Amino acid sequence: xxxTTDIPTAAQVAGRRWRASRAVVFTILGLVAVAIGLAVLRPxxxxxxxxxxxxxxxxxxxxxxxLGQRGTPVQVVRDTAAAARxxxxxxxxxxxxxxxxxxxxxxxxxxxxxxxxLVEPSRDALQALAPGIQRASAGFSDGSVAPSxxxxxxxxAGSVAFHRSEAYEAPPTATHCYPSEGLPRVVxxxxxxxxxxxxxxxxxxxxxxxxxxxxxxxxxxxxxxRSSVVWLIPDLPTPGSRSGDVTxxxxxxxxxxxxxxQILIAVVLTALWRxxxxxxxxxxxxxxxxxxxxxxxxxxxxxxxHHARDRAADAxxxxxxxxxxxxxxxxxxxxxxxxxEQEIVLALAPRAGWDAAVVGWALYGPAPADDAELVRLxxxxxxxxxxxxxx
Amino acid sequence: xxxxxxLGLLAALGVIVPLLVGxxxxxxxxxxxxxLGVVVDxxxxxxxxxxxxxxxxxxxxxxxxxxxxxxxxxxxxxxRMKAVLRDAWPPSAGASPRTAPxxxxxxxxxxxxxxxxxxxxxxxxxxxxxxxxxxxxxxxxRQLSRPAPWTVRVLPAFPSRRHLxxxxxxxxxxxxxxxxxxxxxxxxFDSLREYVVGDDVRSIDWRATARRADVVVRTWRxxxxxxxxxxxxxxxxxxxxxxxxxxxxxxxxxxxxxxALASRAGDRVxxxxxxxxxxxxxxxxxxxxxxxxxxxxxxxxEPELIESDAAGMVSTIMARVRQRCLxxxxxELNPAAIEEGLLPLLPQLTARHLVMVxxxxxxxxxEMAAARGDLAAVYDAAAAExxxxxxxxxxxxxxRYGVEVVDAPPDEIAPALxxxxxxxxxxxxx
Numbered sequence: 001x002x003x004t005t006d007i008p009t010a011a012q013v014a015g016r017r018w019r020a021s022r023a024v025v026f027t028i029l030g031l032v033a034v035a036i037g038l039a040v041l042r043p044x045x046x047x048x049x050x051x052x053x054x055x056x057x058x059x060x061x062x063x064x065x066x067l068g069q070r071g072t073p074v075q076v077v078r079d080t081a082a083a084a085r086x087x088x089x090x091x092x093x094x095x096x097x098x099x100x101x102x103x104x105x106x107x108x109x110x111x112x113x114x115x116x117x118l119v120e121p122s123r124d125a126l127q128a129l130a131p132g133i134q135r136a137s138a139g140f141s142d143g144s145v146a147p148s149x150x151x152x153x154x155x156x157a158g159s160v161a162f163h164r165s166e167a168y169e170a171p172p173t174a175t176h177c178y179p180s181e182g183l184p185r186v187v188x189x190x191x192x193x194x195x196x197x198x199x200x201x202x203x204x205x206x207x208x209x210x211x212x213x214x215x216x217x218x219x220x221x222x223x224x225x226r227s228s229v230v231w232l233i234p235d236l237p238t239p240g241s242r243s244g245d246v247t248x249x250x251x252x253x254x255x256x257x258x259x260x261x262q263i264l265i266a267v268v269l270t271a272l273w274r275x276x277x278x279x280x281x282x283x284x285x286x287x288x289x290x291x292x293x294x295x296x297x298x299x300x301x302x303x304x305x306h307h308a309r310d311r312a313a314d315a316x317x318x319x320x321x322x323x324x325x326x327x328x329x330x331x332x333x334x335x336x337x338x339x340x341e342q343e344i345v346l347a348l349a350p351r352a353g354w355d356a357a358v359v360g361w362a363l364y365g366p367a368p369a370d371d372a373e374l375v376r377l378x379x380x381x382x383x384x385x386x387x388x389x390x391x
Numbered sequence: 392x393x394x395x396x397x398l399g400l401l402a403a404l405g406v407i408v409p410l411l412v413g414x415x416x417x418x419x420x421x422x423x424x425x426x427l428g429v430v431v432d433x434x435x436x437x438x439x440x441x442x443x444x445x446x447x448x449x450x451x452x453x454x455x456x457x458x459x460x461x462x463x464x465x466x467x468x469x470x471r472m473k474a475v476l477r478d479a480w481p482p483s484a485g486a487s488p489r490t491a492p493x494x495x496x497x498x499x500x501x502x503x504x505x506x507x508x509x510x511x512x513x514x515x516x517x518x519x520x521x522x523x524x525x526x527x528x529x530x531x532x533r534q535l536s537r538p539a540p541w542t543v544r545v546l547p548a549f550p551s552r553r554h555l556x557x558x559x560x561x562x563x564x565x566x567x568x569x570x571x572x573x574x575x576x577x578x579x580f581d582s583l584r585e586y587v588v589g590d591d592v593r594s595i596d597w598r599a600t601a602r603r604a605d606v607v608v609r610t611w612r613x614x615x616x617x618x619x620x621x622x623x624x625x626x627x628x629x630x631x632x633x634x635x636x637x638x639x640x641x642x643x644x645x646x647x648x649x650x651a652l653a654s655r656a657g658d659r660v661x662x663x664x665x666x667x668x669x670x671x672x673x674x675x676x677x678x679x680x681x682x683x684x685x686x687x688x689x690x691x692x693e694p695e696l697i698e699s700d701a702a703g704m705v706s707t708i709m710a711r712v713r714q715r716c717l718x719x720x721x722x723e724l725n726p727a728a729i730e731e732g733l734l735p736l737l738p739q740l741t742a743r744h745l746v747m748v749x750x751x752x753x754x755x756x757x758e759m760a761a762a763r764g765d766l767a768a769v770y771d772a773a774a775a776e777x778x779x780x781x782x783x784x785x786x787x788x789x790x791r792y793g794v795e796v797v798d799a800p801p802d803e804i805a806p807a808l809x810x811x812x813x814x815x816x817x818x819x820x821x
Contacts (some may be wrong), residue, residue, distance in 0.1 A: 255413030262406045262418060269425075270399030278490060279521030279536050284481040287511075287693055292631030292638060292723075293755040300759070300774035304767060312773035319760065319776035322783065371766045378769045 050096040050119060050202045052076050052231050057208040060231075063219050067229055070220065074229045080105040083232045087112040089194075092226040095129075096202060098122040100234040114230075115194045117222060119202040120166060130196045132171040136183045140164050144213035149177035151188050153221030157214035165201035186218075197222055309374045310367035317363055320381040324348060324363075327388055352387040359384065392433060393523055398530045401425060425530070432526025436533045437495075439522045441468030444539035446517075448505075451544040451690070458507040458543050462520065466495040474524040474532075478505050484515040484543065493522065509545040512640065514691050517541045546686045547640065551648045551805030558652050558809045565817055583607050615657035617821040618716035619812075620708060620744075621646045625692055626666040626699030628723035633753050633801045639694045641751040642721035645805040649719065650685050652809050654678045656816065660685075664692055665707060667700045674711070701732030705740055717745045717821055719808070724750040724798060726781045729789075737792045745820060747795040749808045752782070754800045 008016070048054035052064035052074050064074040077083045080101070087093055091114040095101075098121050101109075106128045109116070118129060126133050144161040147154035154160075154177045167183035170176060176184035178200075185200035199205075199222075204215035223229050291297075303312050318336065321344070325335040328347045334340040341364050348363075349356040362384055368374040405421040445463040452458035466472045474493040480486035485508035495501045509515055519536040526532065583599050586606035599607040623629075623646060629639035650660045655678075662685050664671035671688040673681070699722070708718060718740065722729075740746055760775035762768035786796045795815070799807040815821055 253413060255410045258409030258413065258415065258418045259406045262402065262409050262421060265422065266399055266402035266406070269394055269402050270396065273394050273396050273399050276393040276534070278475065278477045278523055278534070279479050279519055282479050282481055282518050284483060286483070287637065288630060288696065290631050291755070292633045292753040293759070294631070296753075296756055296759060296774050296778045297771070299777065300767075300771040303774060304770040311777075312770055315773040315777040315780065316769075318780055322780070375763075375766055375769050378763055378772060382763065 050205060051233055055207065057206065059207050060205050060210075062207045062210050063205050063216070063223075064231070066216065066220060067223060072223070072226065072229055074231050076231050076233065078233065078235045080108045080232065080234070083230055084108060084112055086228075086230045087114050088228065089113040090226055091115075091228045091230055092117060092223055093230045093232060094119065094223065095121070095125075095232045097233055098125045100236055101125065103128070105234070109232075113194070115226070116196045117199060118196065119199045119205070121198060126168075126198070130187070130189055130198055133174070133187055133189065133198055134169045136167050136169045137180075138164070138166050139180055141180060145178045145180070145185070147177050148179060149175055149184075151175045151177050151186075153188075154178070154186065154218060157217035157221050160204055160214045160218050161209060161212040162201045163203045163209065165203070167200060168198060170198075307371070309369075309371070312374060313365075313367050313377055316378055316381055317365075320385060321363055323385060324388055348384070348388060351391040352384050353391075354384070354387070393532045393534045394429070395525065395529055395532060397528075398425065398429065401428070401530065428528050429531040432528045432531040433533060434526075435470070436526040436531070437466065437470045437472030437474065437524045438468040439472075439474075439524050439533055439535040439537070442466060442472065442495075442522060442537065444520055444537060445500075446539060446541040448541075449507075449543060450541075451546055451687075452507065452509065453546050454509060454512050454548040456508075458509070460505045460507060460517075460541060460543065462503040462505060462539060463500055464493060464495055464503065464522075465500040466497055469497050471496045472522075472524055474522045476503060476523075477521045478503065478539070479518040479521065480505075480507065481515055481518065483511040484509050507543055509543070512545050512547055512690055513693065515543045515545060544687065544690045546690045547643045547647065549644060549647045549686070551644045552651070554648060554806045554809065555651055558648070558806070558813065559655060561813050562652065562656050562816075565813070582610055584610060614819065614821060617658045618712060618714065619649070619653045619658050619660045620712055620716050620718045621650060621660065621662045622704065622708065622718060622720045622722075623662070623664040623671075623689075623692070624666065624699050624704075624720065624722035625664050625670050625694050626722075626728075627694070627696050628699070628725045628728055629666075630694035630696060631723070631753075633751055633755075636801065637694055638723060638751050638801075639692065641801040641804055642749070643689050643692075645749055645751075645808045646719070646721055647682065647685060647689075648805040648809050649812055651682055653812065654681045658821075661711075662688060663707065663711070664688070665699070665704045666695045667697055667703060669707065670695075699728065699732065701728075701736055705733075705736045708740065709743070712744070715744055717747060717812075717815065719747045719749060719812075721749045724748070724782050724785050724796075726785055729785055734788065734792075737789075737794065741793050745795070745815070746793070747797065747808075747811060747815075748789055749797040749804060749811075751804050752798050752800050757800075 046056070046058045048056045049058040050060050051058075052060045053076055055061045064076075067074050075086050077086055083093060093109070093112060093114055094117045095109060096119045098118075101122075103124055106125045110128055116129060118125065121129065123135055126135065141162055144159035146159045147157070149155070160178060162178065162185055165180065165185045167180045167185055168187050170184060170187040170189070173189070175188035177186040177188065178184060187198040189196045189198070203209050204212070205219050210216045210219070302308070321335040322332075325332060325344065328344065330340070330344065330347070334344065341360075345356050345360045345363065349359045352359060362377065362380045368377055402421070402425055405425070408421050409417045443465040445465065446460060447463065448460035449458040462478050464476070472493060472495045475490050476493045477490045478486065487506050487508075491503045493501060493503065507515070517539055520539045521534065521536040523532045523534040583596060584607065586595060586608045590608050594608045594610070596607050596609045623639070623642055625639060629637065629642065631638050633641060646662065650662070653660045660681055661675070662671065662673040663669065671692055673684045673688045676684045720733075737746065756775045756778055759771040760779060762771045782798065786798060789796050795811060797804070797808050797811045
């Protein structure tokens, strides 16, 4: 038959499936690798980032202590309400960690007295607190950058190492300092009698980088010319307080929603393509598959279920007699004839080399008392038959 | 109508447009383009209604062999037809390929070759031909199912025909066409010949021997032109599977071998398939056509799940054949069915005819009877012994009525039946 050679081996099937699906597998693996790479490369902000009470690398305790030694105490506040209480016309409010501020809180900050220093402000916060300034780009820079502006705090501090910083687009009325490709990293914006300073990076303020180049000087100069410093590092908004008034829905660009709709349409069309059969399913009346020996098997199970040892033993003995009697040269009818018992047993015993009582028990004995005896009886009958055939 | 995967792909690629534009009309525009493509395709696709189907190829095939059926597609439309075609057959017809590409220019015809490897005996009818005619852009298709009738009759495999040459050789020994001529117990006097060692001394013709100096024996020719009436029981007992084959198929195989042999031996063979009514009948067919007719009659037979009507069967046989013949009953030695149905009617039948019962034994029963080891196996063995005892009792009972009984496992039933027939013939009992 050729049918057997047509059936592929398991290895062939596996190979075929692998060749069919390897493109998909490689694509998925590639996407996973890219995702892992992006997750690893993304700069992580720790919980202590820009926290004046933290001595960690990301903290700003060094700066806070420097300021304290120079007579400008740093008051650390953890929410906007406290910041509002502490703000004085001659104080400076340093706002950090904008990602934790909702738009309501940003609005609260707008009307506070005193100057503002915004460290890495968010897009919304810039719009509210420093109108006219827009985030333009972000970039890394090795080494320090010269101020190239007329802001005293910057010129006195000299060049500063920013490492990673945002750059901004600002109106000409503002002072542009530390440009990166023409766009300033620090913007100083007068607003009435006070000023708003936008700092593109918090890194120069941290314990880790404070000692580099003119970082400490710039920080002290920007902050330190006032009577007091209020350092706002907001706590994480508690769950349930509706700090952000933007829903997820509003955050999703309209194009993405439409694209999702288009994907749905594509999925439906693909489903229609796959669902449409090429003609109806063909049905066929099949003959029943009844095994011929089913009744015999059923009878065996009934015997077993009811422990019908007597009937089973009778059947086995009758079968054995039926096969043995022709070997003795007796008429077939003798096998089932009770009167021939003596004759058969006596004829068999010498041929088998067994005691007549054993042969008598095997062929005409009482019903087995338990299951083990029935199994033994079957074996004894087999033995007897074999011996008689061999004799 | 049907859409293609290309439309889905295009729709998926269309995601870029709303993503970049971000306006509602962009989405609508994409849908508009897709719809336009679908409409164009549907308008320009070849017209399935203008197709005409013709068939040619094999109308019958032996089970286990391969049939070829051609489907000729004629395109009467005005446009070229680019399509996928599916010629649907029942699963047991084993039709391949499942689908075939089709490209028929207007006014021309193309042939699609189907290969059928049936897995079951009987008539296999083509169901429908479905054509999916794809438009020029490949985005949408017109689809329609049309009938293209054709029937392939799957004939019994007749695997026992390999036993035929050996049985024919035996037959030739009987009929004297063979070198080693045996004295047949026929009734027709053939000729006288010299005695050779091995001849039955009873066949010595003393009168002729006295006339000549040599011992002369008479030879007879086995009788010819006897009638054999094969009866297939298609009732419930024929449905039971022996191995993986229904008992009916084994019986058919045996009947075919016997039919082939008997027709060569010069006997007339008739066939009747019966359960509660006549399912098939082959009567009065010439010797050359016999096997073909039998195979054709047997092909569509299926066992019916009903108790056979023995009385009806016997009366049908009695009505059909007046003169003495050999009635070969291919059935199962099922105690309930035979004792209640056939036994009381046997005297009627045996009074006029010679009756032979052929039954297929299940090797599984012997297998069970030999099982030993644990309790379940011993109970199996006991039940199998019981079944064999019933069978023996029934066989003995049938023999008491003068019925010949052939009881053999499926792979031996056909030669065993043929041998039984040859034995009857040699004994001149027909």
